[in-house]
Amino acid sequence: MDFLRRYLASPPAVIGLVLLALVLAMAASADLLFPRDPLGLAGRPLQWPLANPRFWLGTDNMGRDIAAQVFHGARISLLIALVSTALAIVIGVVVGAVAGFYGGIVDDVLMRVTEAFQILPNFLLLLVLVAVFGSTLTTVTIAIGIVSWPASARLTRAEFLSLRNRDFVAACRGLGMGDARLIFAEILPNALPPVIVYAGVIMAVAILLESALAFLSLSDPNVPSWGNLIGAGRSVLRTQWYVSAIPGVAILVTVLAVSLVGQGLNDALNPRLRRR
Amino acid sequence: MSALTLDGLTVALPAGADRPFALADVTFELQPGEIFCVVGESGSGKSMTAGAILGLLPPGVARTAGRVLLDGEEISGLDEAGLRPIRGARIGMIFQEPMTALNPLRTIGDQIGEMFRTHTRLRDREISARVEALLADVHLPDPAGAARAYPHELSGGQRQRAMIAMALALEPRVLIADEPTTALDVTSQAQILHLIRELQRRRGTAVLFITHDFGVVAEIADRVAVMSQGRIVEQGTADDVLNRPQHAYTRGLIAAVPSLTPPARPEIAAAPILVAEGVTKTYRSGGLMRRRTTAALRDVTLSLPRGGTLGIVGESGSGKSTLARCIVRLLDYDAGRIRLDDVDLAVAGRPAARRIQMVFQDPFGSLNPRRRAGDLVAQGPRLHGVPADQAQARARDLFRLVGLDPAAIDRYPHEFSGGQRQRIALARALALEPEVLVADEPVSALDVSVQAQVLALLADLRARLGLSLLFITHDLRVAAQICDRIAVMKDGEVVEEGPAATLFAHPAHPYTRSLLDAVPGRHWIPPANPSEGEP
Numbered sequence: 001m002d003f004l005r006r007y008l009a010s011p012p013a014v015i016g017l018v019l020l021a022l023v024l025a026m027a028a029s030a031d032l033l034f035p036r037d038p039l040g041l042a043g044r045p046l047q048w049p050l051a052n053p054r055f056w057l058g059t060d061n062m063g064r065d066i067a068a069q070v071f072h073g074a075r076i077s078l079l080i081a082l083v084s085t086a087l088a089i090v091i092g093v094v095v096g097a098v099a100g101f102y103g104g105i106v107d108d109v110l111m112r113v114t115e116a117f118q119i120l121p122n123f124l125l126l127l128v129l130v131a132v133f134g135s136t137l138t139t140v141t142i143a144i145g146i147v148s149w150p151a152s153a154r155l156t157r158a159e160f161l162s163l164r165n166r167d168f169v170a171a172c173r174g175l176g177m178g179d180a181r182l183i184f185a186e187i188l189p190n191a192l193p194p195v196i197v198y199a200g201v202i203m204a205v206a207i208l209l210e211s212a213l214a215f216l217s218l219s220d221p222n223v224p225s226w227g228n229l230i231g232a233g234r235s236v237l238r239t240q241w242y243v244s245a246i247p248g249v250a251i252l253v254t255v256l257a258v259s260l261v262g263q264g265l266n267d268a269l270n271p272r273l274r275r276r
Numbered sequence: 277m278s279a280l281t282l283d284g285l286t287v288a289l290p291a292g293a294d295r296p297f298a299l300a301d302v303t304f305e306l307q308p309g310e311i312f313c314v315v316g317e318s319g320s321g322k323s324m325t326a327g328a329i330l331g332l333l334p335p336g337v338a339r340t341a342g343r344v345l346l347d348g349e350e351i352s353g354l355d356e357a358g359l360r361p362i363r364g365a366r367i368g369m370i371f372q373e374p375m376t377a378l379n380p381l382r383t384i385g386d387q388i389g390e391m392f393r394t395h396t397r398l399r400d401r402e403i404s405a406r407v408e409a410l411l412a413d414v415h416l417p418d419p420a421g422a423a424r425a426y427p428h429e430l431s432g433g434q435r436q437r438a439m440i441a442m443a444l445a446l447e448p449r450v451l452i453a454d455e456p457t458t459a460l461d462v463t464s465q466a467q468i469l470h471l472i473r474e475l476q477r478r479r480g481t482a483v484l485f486i487t488h489d490f491g492v493v494a495e496i497a498d499r500v501a502v503m504s505q506g507r508i509v510e511q512g513t514a515d516d517v518l519n520r521p522q523h524a525y526t527r528g529l530i531a532a533v534p535s536l537t538p539p540a541r542p543e544i545a546a547a548p549i550l551v552a553e554g555v556t557k558t559y560r561s562g563g564l565m566r567r568r569t570t571a572a573l574r575d576v577t578l579s580l581p582r583g584g585t586l587g588i589v590g591e592s593g594s595g596k597s598t599l600a601r602c603i604v605r606l607l608d609y610d611a612g613r614i615r616l617d618d619v620d621l622a623v624a625g626r627p628a629a630r631r632i633q634m635v636f637q638d639p640f641g642s643l644n645p646r647r648r649a650g651d652l653v654a655q656g657p658r659l660h661g662v663p664a665d666q667a668q669a670r671a672r673d674l675f676r677l678v679g680l681d682p683a684a685i686d687r688y689p690h691e692f693s694g695g696q697r698q699r700i701a702l703a704r705a706l707a708l709e710p711e712v713l714v715a716d717e718p719v720s721a722l723d724v725s726v727q728a729q730v731l732a733l734l735a736d737l738r739a740r741l742g743l744s745l746l747f748i749t750h751d752l753r754v755a756a757q758i759c760d761r762i763a764v765m766k767d768g769e770v771v772e773e774g775p776a777a778t779l780f781a782h783p784a785h786p787y788t789r790s791l792l793d794a795v796p797g798r799h800w801i802p803p804a805n806p807s808e809g810e811p
């Protein structure tokens with residue numbers, strides 16, 4: 001409860017939470033408000049927002065309802081963000097925990113692998129993965145997860161390096177505890193807070209990565225994602241700029257919300273850091 | 277006129293703290309040329325007193341009443357700019373941990389020279405001459421070399437000498453020493469105390485010496501103030517306070533100081549339960565070109581009689597903790613054998629390991645902060661296949677056994693005090709019903725009154741459960757009270773081993789003699805106190 005109180009004491013964190021709740025509400029209500037296929041032809045193409053009461057955010061250059069695509073797109077963007085972040089955290093935590101706990105040669109090998117991922121610009125790697133494995137929703141999500149884990153691995157490793165020498169670890173060893181339990185049941189819960197905070201950053205980047213892919217028409221074209229809509233608006237950017245701008249604002253709000261929540265979590269988990 | 281006067285000094289704590297005042301009506305006078313000790317347990321406000329004098333209080337804490345007078349002139353109302361010429365120049369300060377109080381990136385000479393550059397207009401050449409003279413004054417072996425050295429190149433004792441040189445650079449009227457020897461080994465502690473005494477006599481400095489250790493008080497103090505809960509409960513000459521304490525709190529503290537004379541105890545003739553033979557451990561470090569090896573244990577041979585207590589004493593770096601970790605198999609040793617009864621521990625696996633359990637020094641670091649106290653204790657039995665509800669019931673019993681409330685098993689470690697946490701650690705070790713308990717400095721992080729309680733508990737448990745105890749400590753007073761036999765370690769070797777009474781009365785090895793000579797306050801025998809029994 002103390003944690004909740006500290007979190008709610010910070011206005012930016014509360015704003016982030018409200019924005020995130022708004023995006024979640026959009027995703028949840030998409031089917032109710034827009035029961036039709038958001039990618040189906042809805043009306044005359046390129047109607048300006050508020051010009052036609054049926055399409056209050058207008059239509060894109062293929063005559064699809066932008067509002068429907070934004071609402072349904074919230075689902076896809078959040079889905080991709082959550083799943084790929086979870087994947088990145090799981091890979092990162094396991095690699096970092098094992099490397100930090102055992103040290104020595106295990107650490108060397110795992111960290112060189114991590115560095116191999118880190119030195120490649122992650123968007124380039126993402127392009128390669130999507131080019132090789134195709135661009136369905138599943139492959140795009142997994143590919144984003146695969147390019148995002150190295151930072152969380154390094155973070156977990158750093159925590160483990162300092163925690164593994166604590167006396168409580170030695171005490172558990174003395175009780176006869178095995179390595180797997182030591183790593184995951186004893187040390188990991190203590191190492192997790194900074195990683196959880198960093199998950200917010202990974203999530204924001206994941207949304208941006210997917211949008212960038214879609215903008216290049218390399219994401220799954222059969223789902224109504226925000227990036228796809230921006231990509232569609234590219235050809236009419238100078239005259240009908242709203243086609244790209246509306247999903248752009250949606251991305252901005254979501255990334256902002258996730259970052260604010262992440263920062264709020266950080267401040268609430270490390271109360272001493274805030275009082276500078 | 278007194279050098280420093282505190283007159284009814286009161287310092288308020290922020291709302292929500294455990295008490296309203298950090299210091300309440302603290303009054304004393306520090307005369308030139310005397311050493312005034314402020315002694316108290318942790319949280320008594322003794323360090324806050326030093327901070328309040330220099331205007332170095334933590335945020336949220338403020339002086340609400342009272343005055344601080346330096347040479348009869350009030351300094352308590354001054355702002356930062358007004359205090360700056362006083363700090364360092366007229367009031368010097370020495371801290372507990374010389375490593376963190378010195379800047380690791382600058383040489384010792386540079387840092388001492390800083391005192392002159394800040395407060396005087398001396399030329400560089402004069403400054404370096406003064407610095408060398410100061411370093412010679414504190415008896416550093418090679419003053420010119422020490423001035424060029426970085427803090428990490430000196431030992432702990434040498435760093436503290438450099439700190440003293442820095443504090444005394446401008447010949448301040450008052451020197452505040454906040455636990456200056458607590459982080460040091462007993463032999464360097466004795467040298468530093470001697471040095472402070474010598475410099476203070478020569479220069480007539482008034483020294484405010486803050487400590488928790490009554491041995492140190494007996495060694496160095498002219499006058500003493502005892503603090504508790506932010507108040508001075510008793511003050512007077514060292515002789516009066518130490519030998520004829522008036523206040524019940526002081527009496528309790530002094531009764532808790534372990535005597536340096538071991539009590540008479542029967543010789544233990546039982547067969548050894550734990551035997552170490554020729555145990556050797558070498559640490560290797562360094563890169564491909566230059567390998568460095570450090571011998572942590574050299575051919576250590578020891579035996580622990582069944583039902584007895586073997587103390588291992590030595591200074592830091594003597595290898596005593598490494599030995600403990602080898603015995604509980606947290607470290608692998610290079611050569612030799614450690615046998616429990618007739619089982620070779622290096623060969624036997626987990627079933628033998630549970631027969632030896634360990635208690636660690638730091639009660640804050642040895643308990644996982646994210647587990648409930650009961651789970652911590654139940655963890656061991658559960659790992660060895662005891663069902664959850666039985667393990668929890670066992671945890672309750674153990675809580676009772678170590679003197680904790682069984683209802684507290686649902687609380688987290690941070691909700692307990694230091695002494696209580698050490699009891700939890702003890703309960704955890706006992707949960708596996710070990711035959712041998714290895715205790716690595718189990719009481720050195722605790723206040724003296726809590727220390728006495730934990731030692732009494734250890735002795736009681738040993739007798740009731742038939743435990744054999746391997747007790748590692750740097751504190752000879754503690755060793756004298758609890759150990760049947762004592763082994764003295766130096767540089768990874770056992771230099772002397774024998775019954776406690778013999779070792780204290782007739783130390784054979786010169787190193788043992790020097791350790792015994794270095795114990796602070798060794799000539800002071802705490803007064804027997806009929807009104808204060810063992811609690």
